[in-house]
Amino acid sequence: MDIPRNWRLRTQRYALVGEECDHCHSKIFPPRDICPDCGLEAKAHYAFSGKGEIYSFTVVHDPPTGYEDQAPYAIALVKLEEGPIVTAQLTDVDSAQVAIGMPVEMVTRKLRAEGEEGVIHYGYKFRPTLARA
Amino acid sequence: MRPVAVLGIGQTAVGEHWERSLRDLATQAGLAAMRDAGLEHVQAVFVGNMLSGLLTRQENLGALVADWLGQRPAEAFKVEAACASGAAAFRVAHMAVSSGEVDVALAVGVEKMTDTTSGETTAALATASDADYELVHGVTFVGLNALVMRRYLHEFGWKHTDFAPFSINAHANGARNPNARLQEPISERDYTRARMVCDPINLLDASPIGDGAAAAVLVPAERAYDRPRARVLVAGSASATDTLAVHDRKDPLFLSAAHHSARKAYAQAGLEPSQIDFFELHDAFSIMSALSLEACGFAERGQGPRLGLEGRIRLQQALPISTQGGLKARGHPVGATGMYQLVEVVQQLRGEAGPNQLDRARVGMAQNIGGSGAMIATHILRVA
Numbered sequence: 266m267d268i269p270r271n272w273r274l275r276t277q278r279y280a281l282v283g284e285e286c287d288h289c290h291s292k293i294f295p296p297r298d299i300c301p302d303c304g305l306e307a308k309a310h311y312a313f314s315g316k317g318e319i320y321s322f323t324v325v326h327d328p329p330t331g332y333e334d335q336a337p338y339a340i341a342l343v344k345l346e347e348g349p350i351v352t353a354q355l356t357d358v359d360s361a362q363v364a365i366g367m368p369v370e371m372v373t374r375k376l377r378a379e380g381e382e383g384v385i386h387y388g389y390k391f392r393p394t395l396a397r398a
Numbered sequence: 399m400r401p402v403a404v405l406g407i408g409q410t411a412v413g414e415h416w417e418r419s420l421r422d423l424a425t426q427a428g429l430a431a432m433r434d435a436g437l438e439h440v441q442a443v444f445v446g447n448m449l450s451g452l453l454t455r456q457e458n459l460g461a462l463v464a465d466w467l468g469q470r471p472a473e474a475f476k477v478e479a480a481c482a483s484g485a486a487a488f489r490v491a492h493m494a495v496s497s498g499e500v501d502v503a504l505a506v507g508v509e510k511m512t513d514t515t516s517g518e519t520t521a522a523l524a525t526a527s528d529a530d531y532e533l534v535h536g537v538t539f540v541g542l543n544a545l546v547m548r549r550y551l552h553e554f555g556w557k558h559t560d561f562a563p564f565s566i567n568a569h570a571n572g573a574r575n576p577n578a579r580l581q582e583p584i585s586e587r588d589y590t591r592a593r594m595v596c597d598p599i600n601l602l603d604a605s606p607i608g609d610g611a612a613a614a615v616l617v618p619a620e621r622a623y624d625r626p627r628a629r630v631l632v633a634g635s636a637s638a639t640d641t642l643a644v645h646d647r648k649d650p651l652f653l654s655a656a657h658h659s660a661r662k663a664y665a666q667a668g669l670e671p672s673q674i675d676f677f678e679l680h681d682a683f684s685i686m687s688a689l690s691l692e693a694c695g696f697a698e699r700g701q702g703p704r705l706g707l708e709g710r711i712r713l714q715q716a717l718p719i720s721t722q723g724g725l726k727a728r729g730h731p732v733g734a735t736g737m738y739q740l741v742e743v744v745q746q747l748r749g750e751a752g753p754n755q756l757d758r759a760r761v762g763m764a765q766n767i768g769g770s771g772a773m774i775a776t777h778i779l780r781v782a
């Protein structure tokens with residue numbers, strides 16, 4: 266049931282593809298075809314860099330059905346360097362080390378599985394930005 | 399548009415009603431409101447509910463409730479706006495009566511939440527968020543509010559304990575409300591030692607879910623003149639929207655739909671915030687109390703907790719809030735909550751609020767928040 270629904274979101278989920286407004290040049294994620302800043306049509310694809318910082322975060326201990334095997338997990342509001350904020354899980358990090366303002370980058374991870382034999386949905390999570398050599 | 403009065407009110411206690419079904423609860427509250435109004439028939443029934451499809455696998459609630467109330471062939475349908483479904487149903491009833499299309503409308507808010515496991519209920523509640531961009535990441539409702547609260551503490555420099563007065567006040571009032579889910583007062587020590595649920599939100603920041611129903615009968619104001627008790631008019635009725643997802647807001651720490659709906663309601667009533675005697679706000683989480691007070695003009699940006707710390711939110715003070723326990727102690731049967739708030743405002747205005755009765759209760763406001771602030775309805779009721 267959820268296969269076409271998730272397939273439709275593949276470019277957003279796997280590559281953070283949003284839109285750029287031709288009129289006011291706002292960067293938009295998720296894509297919605299109407300610019301939230303100026304209200305005009307915005308359909309030009311824009312691939313976000315996946316870099317941002319923690320705007321806020323918490324740790325979920327009492328998960329909804331379907332997320333039990335991941336709990337506890339940290340979720341965050343990540344402010345992308347291009348402007349928009351996204352909600353996502355944090356990964357590859359000790360949640361005690363997370364702080365507002367921490368630089369993070371997007372990675373692709375398993376979001377959830379539909380039971381043991383069901384489809385696995387992948388998408389973006391964020392981890393602390395790795396130092397480049 | 400003609401003026402509208404609330405002629406009757408009814409409610410069940412909020413709790414775990416294992417012996418009563420969704421339809422039983424709605425029927426009980428609806429009949430109580432009709433009895434209170436002295437009416438046996440209504441022309442329309444508007445049912446506020448969020449979760450019947452997911453948790454009871456029952457939709458088409460309007461017809462079901464109208465049938466069980468013995469009101470066939472009255473017009474009836476369900477109104478859904480997440481946790482604001484109750485006030486949305488009241489608002490539809492108000493539009494129906496004020497427009498002149500309906501002369502007697504019944505608004506019922508009902509929710510049945512305790513037949514399912516807590517994981518199922520949590521997942522169902524989370525459908526009020528953006529399914530594709532919030533929920534899929536394992537977000538819960540308490541989680542969204544925790545994200546907002548942590549940022550609020552960070553930006554405005556408050557400590558977690560500065561929110562204690564909201565919870566202490568709600569529990570103190572709920573302890574004297576026989577319909578409240580939680581009837582135990584709490585201390586500041588209880589608050590600071592409560593189990594952490596979703597940092598920084600602990601158990602005493604969060605409202606309990608529950609089963610319950612509340613209802614009101616709305617009629618044209620002139621039909622309420624011949625009654626012995628105080629006549630309660632709807633002086634302002636408005637709702638507004640914001641982005642569905644918290645992350646899409648330019649300022650996630652400001653409830654703009656609360657601001658817009660309150661401003662419209664004030665304008666309709668011809669009142670300023672300072673003229674509101676008491677406020678039933680949507681304290682699903684203590685952070686929501688602060689944000690609601692700020693958006694409605696009772697506190698400056700980032701200063702909501704100050705009203706609690708200065709004691710101004712308690713009974714008989716400058717702006718009593720959650721006078722029958724609020725969501726925090728009366729309980730939060732989500733789609734019914736907005737109707738409970740309105741019923742409690744009417745109780746205060748009529749002088750029927752029992753041990754929690756306010757000395758000054760001429761104008762009361764209720765604000766019901768759907769989702770994390772995406773749909774917010776504000777009502778102002780007054781005695782006239």
Ligand SMILES: [Zn+2]
Binds near residue numbers: 286
């Ligand atoms: Zn634009």
